[in-house]
Amino acid sequence: MGSVAWKQLVLNALESNSHLNHSSFMQLATIGTNRTPSNRTVVFRGFQDNTDNIQINTDARTRKIEELKLCPSAEICWYFTDSWEQFRINGTVDIIDGSNPDPLKLQQRENSWFASSLRSRSQYLCPNPGLPRLNEEAQPEISLDPSTGPVDAFCLLILEPNLVDYLNLKSNQRLTFISNESAAAKKSWIVERVNP
Amino acid sequence: MGSVAWKQLVLNALESNSHLNHSSFMQLATIGTNRTPSNRTVVFRGFQDNTDNIQINTDARTRKIEELKLCPSAEICWYFTDSWEQFRINGTVDIIDGSNPDPLKLQQRENSWFASSLRSRSQYLCPNPGLPRLNEEAQPEISLDPSTGPVDAFCLLILEPNLVDYLNLKSNQRLTFISNESAAAKKSWIVERVNP
Numbered sequence: 291m292g293s294v295a296w297k298q299l300v301l302n303a304l305e306s307n308s309h310l311n312h313s314s315f316m317q318l319a320t321i322g323t324n325r326t327p328s329n330r331t332v333v334f335r336g337f338q339d340n341t342d343n344i345q346i347n348t349d350a351r352t353r354k355i356e357e358l359k360l361c362p363s364a365e366i367c368w369y370f371t372d373s374w375e376q377f378r379i380n381g382t383v384d385i386i387d388g389s390n391p392d393p394l395k396l397q398q399r400e401n402s403w404f405a406s407s408l409r410s411r412s413q414y415l416c417p418n419p420g421l422p423r424l425n426e427e428a429q430p431e432i433s434l435d436p437s438t439g440p441v442d443a444f445c446l447l448i449l450e451p452n453l454v455d456y457l458n459l460k461s462n463q464r465l466t467f468i469s470n471e472s473a474a475a476k477k478s479w480i481v482e483r484v485n486p
Numbered sequence: 487m488g489s490v491a492w493k494q495l496v497l498n499a500l501e502s503n504s505h506l507n508h509s510s511f512m513q514l515a516t517i518g519t520n521r522t523p524s525n526r527t528v529v530f531r532g533f534q535d536n537t538d539n540i541q542i543n544t545d546a547r548t549r550k551i552e553e554l555k556l557c558p559s560a561e562i563c564w565y566f567t568d569s570w571e572q573f574r575i576n577g578t579v580d581i582i583d584g585s586n587p588d589p590l591k592l593q594q595r596e597n598s599w600f601a602s603s604l605r606s607r608s609q610y611l612c613p614n615p616g617l618p619r620l621n622e623e624a625q626p627e628i629s630l631d632p633s634t635g636p637v638d639a640f641c642l643l644i645l646e647p648n649l650v651d652y653l654n655l656k657s658n659q660r661l662t663f664i665s666n667e668s669a670a671a672k673k674s675w676i677v678e679r680v681n682p
Contacts, residue, residue, distance in 0.1 A: 319515035326559035
């Protein structure tokens with residue numbers, strides 16, 4: 291197990307838990323603006339191209355955006371309920387909203403928008419999440435043209451990992467993966483077996 | 487739903503998800519010693535007596551203890567995979583290890599020790615978690631006398647909540663609960679319906 295890349299372990303876990311709808315749900319911790327931790331469930335939207343970077347879609351109006359602007363560090367805790375595997379993935383987050391000056395990043399944001407279901411996309415047109423609910427009556431059904439590009443509230447987050455802690459509760463094995471300092475596109479990882 | 491206490495919502499969720507072994511698993515976020523977030527799965531060990539406080543058992547040798555000593559703030563993210571409910575529970579954590587000067591707290595620690603399975607208890611006799619695994623061979627089976635009290639590494643955490651965010655993805659409803667500033671034993675909560 292010592293020489294296995296953590297990304298392959300994630301792909302294996304996704305495969306062996308793919309019968310569970312929640313297998314792509316992970317918890318993303320950030321540091322709140324009041325310096326206390328924040329933690330919420332987000333959905334894994336795949337690895338970015340051929341890298342180790344993790345893609346997450348989010349609403350630009352949520353508190354996590356403000357938090358990540360102040361402190362871009364985050365840690366994902368991802369527990370697979372059938373295979374009893376936990377990944378703790380620590381890294382820094384790049385926020386890509388519609389105002390991003392990089393055309394390549396804007397293209398990634400658009401790709402992630404169109405890779406989402408229409409139902410997911412329409413959530414970005416709902417009232418501001420977390421604000422008091424003003425209208426007690428049922429919200430009107432939002433219809434969104436399938437060809438419409440990303441709306442203002444749609445935001446792509448890219449987490450670039452630098453430390454991964456893998457725990458397998460069935461085999462009782464634990465591995466830590468630390469990235470080297472190299473800024474190269476293809477970074478390498480040092481793996482160590484640690485006590486569970 | 488507006489007047490329901492969040493604790494009752496937790497108890498309801500535990501009941502409706504009780505067929506799943508992982509329903510008591512939650513993710514605890516803290517602030518790391520290097521000021522980046524830390525996040526890991528822990529087990530809900532019940533509410534403390536008749537309070538809203540949440541009990542968690544942990545190994546005193548894990549990194550979270552050092553982190554909580556520097557910053558006692560934490561946020562639990564607890565997602566129930568069958569009922570599609572999420573609780574985000576923010577609060578401060580009291581660390582109760584064997585050196586605690588309060589006899590009442592030591593009693594609580596002992597109660598929590600004996601409420602755990604023998605298998606859980608024996609984990610606190612294993613080699614230091616997170617340190618390099620020195621012995622590649624299988625660890626000898628640890629036998630622990632059922633009458634033995636809490637060992638040095640056993641630590642009880644008590645999280646006292648002050649902010650709870652509840653999201654129900656089936657009904658698409660979201661509530662926030664904020665505790666009042668009263669230091670009374672029975673604190674009260676202000677509830678507000680917010681946009682999901």
